[in-house]
Amino acid sequence: MTVGLEHYLTVSALLFGLGLYAVLTRRNAVALLMGVELILNAANLNFVAFARFVDGGVEGHIVAAFVIVLAAAEAAVALAIVLAMFRNFGTVNVDTVNRLKR
C-alpha cells in the first residue's frame, strides 16, 4: 500500500492524542505547553497533507505558516507567564497556582 493521505492523517491523529494526553495529565506548566505544541503540529500536518492530496495549492501551507507564527507568539507569551508565575509562586505547578496574587 502506497503512502497516502490516510497515513499522514493517522500520524497527525496520533500526535494529537499524545498532545491531548500531555495537556490533560501534566502538572508542569512547561510540559503542558509542549503538549500544546504537539497538538498544533498535528493540526499543521493535516493542513499540509490535505494541501498535498486534496487541494493541490499552497493555501494550506500558508495557513500552516500562520499557525507556526501564532505558536511562536503563544510560546513567547506563555513562557513569559510561566516565568512570572515561577517568580511569584516559586513553582510552575498549575494545580497549586490558583490565585491571581501572592
Add this chain to the structure above:
Amino acid sequence: MSEHAILLTALAILLLPLLSYAVLFFLGKKLPRQGDWLGTGLLGVAWLLSLRIFARFWAVGDPGLRIEGGVRWLDLGRFTADAGILVDGMTAVMLVVVTTVSFLVHLFSIGYMHGDRRYERFFAFLGFFTFSMLGIVLSNSLLFLYVFWELVGLASYLLIGFFFHKPSAAAANKKAFLTNRVGDFGFFLGILIFFTAYGTFNYFELFAAAHLDPLSGGLLTLAGVGLFMGCVGKSAQAPLHIWLPDAMEGPTPVSALIHAATMVAAGVYMVARLLPLFDPNALLVVAYVGAITAFLGATIAVVKTDIKKSLAYSTISQLGYMVMAMGVGVASAGMFHLWTHAFFKALLFLGSGSVIHAVHTQEMPLMGGLRRKMPITFWTFLIATLAISGVPFFSGFYSKDAILAGALAFGMTKTHYVPFLLALIAAGLTAFYMFRMVFLTFMGKPRDEERHHHAHESPWTMTAPLVTLAVLAVVSSGWRGPSEGWFSRFVAPYDMARIVAQAPGAPHADEVHAVPAAAHDEHALPQEPHGEPAHVEATHEAPAHGEAAHGDAHDAHVRHQAHLTAMVLSILVAGLGILVSWLTYVRGRISAPAVLARLPRVHHVLQNMYFFDEFYAATVYRFTLWFSWLNGAFDRLVIDGIVNGMGYLTRVLSWFAGLADRYVVDGLVNGVGAVIQGAGEGFRRVQTGRVQSYLAYACFSVLLLVFVFRAL
C-alpha cells in the same frame, strides 16, 4: 419701535416679575436686604418698558391697532393651542396700571413689611402675582387667559394667607379661593362652549367667528353669562363678593395691589376684552349685577368701622360700577374707571396702610385727629377721597360720570332705569362714607390718646408712593371723559368689520366692506354718550369705529341729554353725601347713633352685610354639609357594605387559596429548590478551576455528542 420690538418688550415685561419671583423665592434669604431692591428694581424696569409701549400707542392713536405674536403650544392633531401675546391700546393701558401700582406697592412694602419674618417671600409673591396679572393682560387666547386667571387666584390665595398663623387669615384665603372656584366654574364652561362652537381660543378669531355665525338657541347668552361668572367671582360682584372683605386679612400693600387696583379689575378687563362674545341678554345680566353690587357695597361701607373693611366694600361698589358700565354699553368708560380707580383706590389702601402702620389698629373709632401727626398721609388720602367721591377736576369724577351717563342713556333707550338709580344712590353713599372715613380718621380729637401719642409719619418709601399716586389720582383722567379725552386713543369699541376682515379665513375684504360698517352689529357697543356734541362726534365717529351709524339725531340727542343730566345729578348727590357726612361727623348736627336707632332693621341688615354669609351658611354650606352627610351615609352603608362584603369573600377565598399555596405551590417550589441544590452540590465538584479538567470535559462532551448523534 417695530411690531417685533413691541412684542419682545411685552414679553420682557411679562417675564421680569417672574424672574424676580424665582430669584427671591430661592435666593431671597441670601441676598443683601433680602432682595427687596431686586424685586422693586425689576418691577421698575418693567414699569419703564410699559411706559414705552404706552407712549408708542399714544403716538399711533389707533385703538383698533393690535399686535399679536405667538407660538404653537400644543398640537394634538385636531386640537391645537397657541401661546400668544396680544398688545393693543387696552393692553397698554392695563400694563401701565398693573406695573405702576405694583411698582409703587413694592416700594411701599419695603417700609410696611420691614422686619417681617418672611420679608423676602412677600416680595417673591408680589412678583409672582404681577407676573400672573400681566399674563392675563397680555394673553391673546381664552386658554391662557384662564391659566393666568387661576395663577392670579393662587397668588391672591398666597398673599391673603401671608399671615397664615392667624386663623382668620387662613380662613380668609380659603374662602377667597373657594368662592372664586364657583365663578371660575362658569368661566371655564363659557370658554368651553366657545371653543366647542368655534374651535379656537384666540380672541379675535372668536370675535370674527361669533360675528359671522352667532350661536343660537340661547347658547350665546349662556356662554356669555358663564364668562361673566368668572368676572363675578374675580371682581367680587354680588353674590360672590363675600370673599373680598375677608381678604383684607392680607397685608395692606396686598390689599392695595390685588384687592383694589389690579386683580379684582381682571374681571372687568376680561368682560371688556371679550365684549363681542356677550349678547344683549347677557349684557343685561351684567348691567344688573354690576348695579346691585355697586349699591350693596356702598351701603355696607357706610356702617363699617374697620377702615380696611370699609375700603373693601368701597372697592366692591366701584367694581360694580365698572361692571355695570360693561353691561350698559359704555365699556370704554368702565375701562376708564378701572384706570382711574386703580390709582386712587391703591392710594386709599396704601394711605390706610400708613395709618395702620402708625396706630396699630384698623378700627376708625380708635383713631381721629391724625391730620397733624401724618400730614402727607392725610393730604394724599384726602385727594383720593375727593377723586372717588366724584368731585369735579379729580379723576374719579370723569370716569364715574361717564358710567352714570351711559347708565342713564341705557335706561332711556331700553327703559331699564334701575341700574342708573342704584348707581346714583351708590354715588351719593360713596361720597358720604369716604368723607366719614376721612373725618373719623384724621379730623376731630384723638379718641385714643395712647395710640395717637405713638403715631408718626411713615418713612419715605411709604410716603413716596402715596404722593405719586396722589398726583395720578388728580391727573390720570386728563380732565376729559373717556370717549373724548386721551383715553380714546387707547380704548374704543371694537370695530367688528375690521376684526372680521383681519381674521384668517375671513371672506374677502371687499365683501366685508360691503356690509355697511358694522351698523347691524349686535355685539359692538352702542354709541357712547359724549360730553361735547357735534364736533367731537365728527372727530371720533370715524367709520373705523364701527359703531354708531344709527345716525339718528334723536339718539345722539338722548345721549347728550343723558350726559348733562347725569353730570348734574352726580355732582348733586356727591355734594349731598359730603354735606351730610360733614354735618354728621364734624359739626355733630346729625347724630349717627340716633339715626341708626331710628332704623334698627336697616342697621341690622347693613351691619351684617345683608346676611350674605348667613345666607350661604344656611343654604349652600348647610346643603353641602347635608349632602356630604348623605354621601357619607351612602358611602358607609352601601359602598362600605359592598367593599367589606367583597373583603370578606376575598378572605374566605384566600384561605382556600392559602391551603393550595402551602401544599401545592410551596411543595413545587421547594421541590425545585431541592433539586437545584442537589444538582449544584454535584456540579460544584465539576467546577474545579483547573483548565485541564475543563479540557477533559470538553473532549468527553464531543465524544458524547458524536455517540449520541452518530454523525458518522
Add this chain to the structure above:
Amino acid sequence: MSGDLVFYGFALLTVLSGFFVVASRNVVHAAFSLLFTLFGVAGLYAQLGADFLAVTQTVVYIGGILVLVIFAVMMTRIPRGDAPRRGLDRAVPAAILALLVFALIYMVIVGTRWPERAAGAPEATVAEIGTGLMTTFVFPFEYASLVLLAAMVGAAILIRERAPADDAADADDAAGEGEVRS
C-alpha cells in the same frame, strides 16, 4: 519504495519521540524529545512537498520555540528537583480519553472517502507562498505581524524585573489595604 520508507522513518520518529515527550517524567528529557518530534514533522512536510514549511518548521520551531522552551525549563527548575509524581488516578482516565479521541479521529479518517487527486511531482512552493502572502493573505499576514509585535511587548512586560520603586508602591498599597503579605 524509498519514499514510503522515508515516510515511515519520519513517522516513527515523530510518534515515538512524541510519546517520550508525553511519558518522560523529566521535563528536560521531554523538551529534547520534542526536538525530535518537531524534526520528524519537518521531515514529513518535506515528504509532502512543503519545502518552505519544512524549513520554517526547522528554523522557527526548533531554532526558536524549542530553545525558548528549554530556557524556560531550565529557569524554572526547582533545586529540590521535584518532578511531580503522576498519580494513576489522573493518568488512566486521561489515557482512556485520549485513546477515545484518537479512535474517533481514526474512524473519521478511515471511514471517509476523501476526494483525493493524483499527487503530482512536488514543486518549489516558496514563490507561490510569497505571492499568496502578498495578495490573498496580505491582511492575515499583517495581522500576524501585529500579533507578534504585541506578543513580544507583552512577554517583555510580563517578565521584566520590577523596579524597586514599584515594589515600594506595592508595599504601600498593601499596607493601605491592611493586607498581610505572605
